[in-house]
Amino acid sequence: MKLLVVLSALIALCAGNAVPLVPGDNSHYVEGESRYIWMPDGEGVPYLVDLQESADEGLLLNRNGNNNAYWLYTRLNPTNPQVIVHGDANTIWSSNYVASRPLKVIVHGWNSNGNSAMNPLITDAFLGVSDANVIVVDWNALANGFYVSAVRGVPSVGESLGNFLVWLINTAGGNWNNVHLVGFSLGAHVVGIAGRVAGGQPVRITGLDPAGPLWGGNSNALDANAGAYVECIHTDGGLLGIFDPICDANFYPNGGRNRQPGCWISTCSHSRAYELFASTVINNHLIGRLCDNINQARNSKCSGDTFQMGNGVLTKRG
Incomplete structure (x- = not known):
């Protein structure tokens, strides 16, 4: 019996550390146990990530939130963006x-940049329905390093963004009741930190499938304290995204999971997540139903009150 237990443990260990060979196939992945996972870049191309690799300390020393670029x-x-430089009021x-x-502030995720697919998609959606200032945050200097390094750098990126927004509004004017932060994957945690640095003043924060690997129990993760109303749209929960209801309102389209x-x-x-969100900004047509528990959400069996998913309405609460 003891031998069977030991063999079972060895098999589990080998399975958790085995290198998956099919690009984009995460069927092997067990949250909190697996070493490897496929993650997409900004154009959806999958890359194999080692969740146990060491962070690049040199990268973290030289590339941090001070490298953030803000494109208006x-x-x-x-x-054609106009670059606003933190501390330079003339810009x-x-x-x-x-x-x-x-x-409106948009923040990309890992292995991406300000030109990655989500940014023009969401920017065009916002500008199509309102005369807004849209700022795309490009943090590619850090986001394009190893995933583990990018995770370690998220707090610096978020703190710098929060300080930038405080400076922008104090310098050029604005109203926190008009501020909506949107972040995808690692970017969702970036906007969460930025919102908390700004004292929870942003009126809306939207987390688009907040990154899951290495974020379970992480105090830097997006939470409901980041803004007046914080919403999450979960589309790959338990794999690349967090499945837990970490926001004021959590939407689970099609069960919130793969596929x-x-x-x-x-x-x-x-x-x-970002494709669905951009669509709701334009059409405001996707409606969720209140769930009694997380299993109802997982199985798409919710039948409670209705609530619009996504959109860019600044007075939204729920």
Whole structure:
């Protein structure tokens, strides 16, 4: 009997550390146990990530939140960004920033940059329905390192973003009741930290499938204290995303897990979060129902009150 237990433990250990060979296939993955997982870059291409590799201390020393770039888009410059430099007020005065407009902030995830697919998709959606200031945060200097290094660097990126927003509003004007932060994957945790640094003043924060690997029990993770209303859209829970209801409102489209409709590799389900969100900004057409428990959400068996998922409505609460 003891021999059987030892053999079972060895088999489990080998399975948890085995290198998966099929790109994008995370069927092997067990949360908190597996060493390897496939993660998509900003264009959806899967890369194999070692969750037990050492962080690049040199990268973390030289690349941090101070490297954040802030790209402003408005209806006057919907495709060509104007760069606002933290601490340089002239870069605000010479831009199209208008304090009375809503401020939308978009933050990408791992192995991505300001030009990755989610940014123009969500930017176009916001500008299509409102005359807004849209700021895309490019933190590629750190995001394009090893995943473990990027996770370690998220607090610095989020703190710098929070300080930038406080400076921007104090310098050029604005209203926290017009501020909506949107982050995908690791970017969801970035906006969570930014919101808390800003004292929870942003009126809305949206976490798009907040990154799961290495974030269980992590005090830096997105939570409901980040803003007045914090919403999560979970599409790959238990794999690349967190499944737990960490926000004020948590939406689980199609059960919130892999595989989302139309996806043939599990990494695709992760990206569905920002595609669904962009669609709701334009059409505000996806409606969830209140669940009595997490199992109802997992099995798409919820039948309670209705609530709109996503959208860009600043007065939204629930």
